[in-house]
Amino acid sequence: MVPKIAIVGAGTAGISCARTLLKYGFEVTIFEARNRIGGRIHDSNVFAKPVDLGPNWMHGDTLQNSALKYFKDASVALHDIGSCGTIFSPNGTQYPPEKVNYIEEFMWQYVEEAIEHSKTQSATIDPDLSLYDYVEKVTMDRYQDNAELREQILMATSIFGFYIGEDVKKQSLKFAFLEEPSPGENLFVASGFTSILQNMAKEVLDNVDLHLNTAVVGVDTSESGVLVTLTTDQSVAFDAAVVAAPLGVLKKRAIAFIPELPQRLGSAIDSLGYGRLEKVYIRFPRPFWNMDYFEFFAPEYAPMSNPAKWPMSAISLSQLPEPYNQPVLLWYLYGDMSQKVVNLQSDRDKIEFFEPYFSRIPGYEPGRDVPEAIVYTSWSKDPYAGYGSYSCFTAGLQEGDRDIEVLRQGLPERRVWFAGEHCSDVLQLATVGGAYGSGMHAAKLVIEQFSCKN
Template sequence: MGKKPNVAIIGAGLSGLRCADILIQNGAQVTIFEARNRVGGRVHQSKLGDHLIDLGPNWIHGTGTNPITDIAEQTKTTLEDFEGNQAVISMDGNPLDDDEAAKISNFFWITIEEAFEYSNTHKATIPPERSLFDFYEEKVEKTDFTVEEKKLCIELCRLWGAYVGDPIERQSLKFFCLEECMDGNNYFVASTYKVILDYISRAALQHADIRFNQPIVKIDSVAPQGPNTRHNTTLTTATGETHTFDEVVVSCPLGWLKRNKSAFTPELPPRLTQAIDSISYGRLEKVYVTFPRAFWHNKDPATNAGAKLSAYERPTFAQFLDPAYAKGPEGILWNQECISLAALPAHCAHPTLLFYTYGPCSTYIVSKVANLDPKSQEYFKFLDDFLRPFYSRLYGYSESSPECKPLALMATQWQNDPYAGHGSYCNFQVGLRQGDRDIEVLRAGLGLDRGVWFAGEHTAPFVTLGTSTGAYWSGERAAGQICQLYGLGRVGMGIERDDSLPSAGVKRLAD
């Protein structure tokens, strides 16, 4: 086209920031409208006592060509490759021995790999109503495990919800392949995402016009005024201001799109509306609790020379199977999973447990703390009453010890946050019929027809859907689409991404 486009980006999360970076490098004029008073979107930190914690993503999924891993290395961000030391607390509150825990855990992960392969191979014929739980349950029944071992396997598998944000019974088997991650290790970001976010946001903060506290309430595409012209798109802010641009990139979360389809004029095409409605939005939340000391970590390697500590005596992960000793509201599964942040490298370690909650349980917690002051005793008591039945089952707990009494607690509330889309990230639930095509429709957006493009983790290459890497790559892809349309360069862009999945064994270019 020959002209330098004037581009608006709605949202300053990872996808919007990366999109801005690429557009700026290739000569576009960029304005970002951000509803919050900060950049980062769902990537955000807070202080818990003296410790900095991530309220959003904690992990980098996959290595190799992962740009977030590369940025972590450049910024000297500390990553931890957690392995082993998985304590499993049974339904009666007692720890399983390491061999038994390893047996059921290994079975779970082997079955997950088999389910990925099965989903990839038989996606066309798997009924939409069939769940991952159905597949897993059948696999359990075919084993020669004891009745008790089978029961433990079933209870352990429910912790899949802590990965996707909703119960395993809701996980689509047909499109389970879309939950598959990049090959390579999964790293916990021990020193938080803060410096990674600083790095990704630098170009936008320096060279884009970022307008904070400016929610967009209307996205109006104006028809071309002549045969050789394109649509203009006018944005209306919550205060009634209007701004017109050549192109608009909507990097808002999928949950926001679900609730704000009416913001688009003309109304969205039926197939795009169907895609937005069909992909689900997860309910993953976190609760942090910090103590004077990590009482659950046995610091004495042994009273016997050469003795090895059990996973229970020094856990990295602790999984609490459906607890008979702690019941939530009727009908809500109350199993829990936590990570010990005392197991991080020494300069990042602190005596804190990070609990992941999901589905109805997380929704219940969020609803209870929604109207409480986080500094109030009522807030503290509610969260402590929720967590105490679990942390009190860990090694070293003593009810009378001051070291076992929490200093501070914090619960995320993404489901109460309209700018996060009232949730965490996309997932793929039973009933989904065209999940892969839905993602492709979201990626295509309305760019060529209306000058409205989409970015965000829900538009990522299949292997990075729902991840920070996916958000980053999606912003790069949306910027590339605009650069190509206007004949701009490809400065700063990486290699072309594809939709290959590790278990599929074939290459498939991303749209």
Template sequence: MRPDLRRRRLLLLLTASTLYSAPLARRALAEAARPSLGGTQAPASDAGKGLKVVVVGAGMAGLSASATLVAAGAEVVVLEARDRIGGRIFTDRSLGVPVEQGANFIHGFNGNPVAALASKAGGMPFFVDEEQSAVLLSGGEEPEDFEIDDLWEEIERIEEKAAEEADGDAALSLLDIIELLDPALLQEPIGNWGLTDMWENELGAPLSAISALHFNAGEVYPGPDAVLLQGYDLLPRHLADGLDIRLGEAVRHVRHAGDTVTVETATARFEADHCVVAVPLGVLKAGAIAFDPPLPPEHQAAIAAIGFGNLAKVSVLFDRVFWPTDLHYLGYAGKERGRFADMLSLVPIHDAPVLTLMASGGYADKVDAMDEAALRADVTAVLRDMFGQAVPAPEAITRHAWSTDPLALGTYSYPAVGARPGDHDVLEAPASGRLLLAGEHTSRDHFGTVHGALESGQRAALAVLKRGRG
């Protein structure tokens, strides 16, 4: 289970307070590097000798699988539909500093395999501190401390009673439970901000779509969240070193019956002993890849059941900083739930007048549907509601609409109404003797995270090596 709110806040406070100087950050990286990826032993360097594998997707899962297989001596071809590697890790530098269009954080630094990978890649973390934050209501008023404390206590009460109130009914959503236990929370701006910050943002889905039974499923690593100062794309570039990656190759068919696997793109055909398909869950849901024979019924059911949500992120450059420079996070308790409720300041991270605003729940799709003019106007309106009419217009703005990106069709998986934690286990299991799936959606404990994707790729690679050519 995820830690409850009180324990998570304590873990963050105890760890974040010690990690902000560069020497201590380097010490934290050294500590993180000690465990091997996923806590397993690396395979022998000749374990994959003579083995041919096609990996579909050059995101973190696909690159992790490929790097593990190549290190074991296998011959691997990676097919990536995009013109870049990284998948939903997408670092943009058009604003003059690295901003993350996709995955942003190493969630829970202590013992996290992504932190270990960052150490190997020479990454330097910046530890974000949730205590360095402020929430503003419409008009710029700041709630009293007791209001925030009361809010978290009420959300914690809902968290503790949700499963009991759901009473095993898989059709109930988290919204149903909130309406039962405290409907007034949904009518208050500060209440809606808390619900967004706690669940809609973290899980990337509206409350009405999140399972009341399993919203709290999964595990977390302790310690603070971290941002990589060089950009998150440092990690896929590190994993990709030495790999045979074919960009612009969108896979259309995977035939996995018989003694070999045949993988077809619009322009080429590849044969191998095994195939690892590491594309986003949204691509699997859309049926963009045809499998022959079709995926097993249990795999198809799990793909349909697990949710695949949306978190819209917008990074904005200004000519000056007009918000408190010491804050890491800003919260906006506006009238519409999910409307840029959470913001990350890049002033302490990169000394740049840049904000990354996050829209979640139903508002995320609204943001993805906006053209740039409408988006600029919406962002400006929110910030002027918080800080007054003197807020300047943005100098530049950048975003990526993952929900409409045909190579993603969403951001990350979540426990949807009707889904079960065991659905992730189904997707982790081989689809056939020569076909495996990988990705954060195949991780029961760490779905929705980069480390979940990273570990899933290694698991798939080890399964391939165990099966060999037979």
């Protein structure tokens, strides 16, 4: 008999898992809660050209990136955002170019130093310490007599929040090594992820039994086989299941496991953090700027809309190669900042939130450069995304590396495995490549299990 495998979720991990299982002759059924495949890979066509609402980047251009072949396809245009950018000081003035370079070099120096410290000293680091705590202490030790430089380094370090999806003051120092980036270049996918998704799903969709608009609410292994329960109250029997739902879905216990998950697996799900990265695209009548990116440190000039002085960060889409360029600024938001913007009532309110920042960019003319349209994400309100974006590792975490390994092992004795960016190897966590690799990993565990039976 051909083994029948259920996959929960048609995102990158689910598609990858299905592709591998099909190669080995398994019969595969995919249940997807949305009306489309792709999970967080999704775009908007509100502007003249599409923009990605999910991932924007290829993380790493070496074979460490499990999805590298899809990024290297002829249909994909990759772009180096470049180093022509500027930073605005807390009072809204621009730092001179030499100061910008100086600050950014320091930022990456200390982040990389913290990650290296985490790699070598993790066992002895207090779990409650954050990466920010580390940088604050080191800079105080090294620059006791230069308060201005210390402040600038710490403000620059806060920008790391845009990479992890949460406030850097919440980033675990003990497990900062889990944030180590994949080796190689990080490039912006100028052509968008649609063609990447299509290539990933090629041949898969024609050979699986795909059920869209079908959420899984239960996975029962109390009897022989695996019984998958759907929102329609229908239950379908399989020989095994791979749960490729987002970490946030597992954290919310949106899928009931019968019997309950083992305590160690449940604690791994609960312990890992789940970021809140959101994006806002604002389209203007013209690209009045001539730089690649803009950063705004601890702004003091928006006391009503930003009393917490959250840093702001935007990159230019006008610098992308033809035909993908457009007069758009892409703003990244994280943590409490993202919740503030997502919960603003209207498009106008959201645009006004960003006005103190884009109005300071050289070339802006108030009567001429009125924003034409806005597109934004709201993953933190999306139940199928688990009310967030991707895994992160917050202060207080006790066994982060072990938690991931427990998830990667799954429940072979119950014929249930897990896949997703939160189940990837260390250098691919929270990336599309990681999600893809985790799908292959889960599929291989299924194959090994059934090979042993034959």
